[in-house]
Amino acid sequence: MSGVPVQVLPAGEHAVLVEAPGLAEVLALAVAVRAAVARGGAPWSGVTDVVPAARTLLLVGDRLDPAPVADAVRTLAAVVHADASTPTDGDLVEVPVRYDGPDLDDVARLTGLTAGEVVAAHTGTPWRVAFGGFAPGFAYLVGGDPRLRVPRRDTPRPSVPAGSVGLAGEFSGVYPRASPGGWRLVGTTDVVLWDAEREPPALLRPGGLVRFVAVDG
Secondary structure, three states, X not given: OEOOOOEEEEOOOOEEEEEOOOHHHHHHHHHHHHHHHHHOOOOHHXXXXXXXXXXXXXXXXXXXXXXXXXXXXXXXXXXXXXXXXXXXXXXXXXXXXXXXXXXXXXXXXXXXXXXXXHHHHHHHOOEEEEEEOOOOOOEEEEOOOHHHOEOOOOOOEEXXXXXXXXXXXXXXXXXXXXXXXXXEEEEEOOOOOEOOOOOOOEOOOOOOEEEEEEOOO
């Protein structure tokens, strides 16, 4: 498919909010916008941050002029290809996981796979960091094995331990800290997702890739 239909709205004096039909379109447009910003030149030189979400893309910057940036986004969106082959624009991060999660057997039952096949599917395909949300360091990961799409739990847990690796819908993710949550937990990791003393603090950033690696408990 060629071209992404968008609605571009001003968001204050120095930001632009782009509304797109879905996540695939947002991710494709984010790659194109980041590439344009990296090349520089007007009006992209005023953009300092590109923030994707499930259906929107926020462009911000202290020197961003909303009107010309909005026009540039519309022009760029008209030639963007939003499909599964959209390239990534970040690093690959390997996350070691002990597949000892309390919902592993439930995921196997829901998908018709064995527990071992769930692990193989989760580790067999790189996941893409789509966007962050709900807690510092949490990343919504997409693009994994489609057989792993499972619903959230009917009853969320009041507390999910930090490092828990979960599945929900089309997403996978790692809880950066203890918090309530309704995702299906398949494993745990010791990787630190958020460290305020690290630069940048978030280990997983939009546009990058994540590969889960099974390790012994």
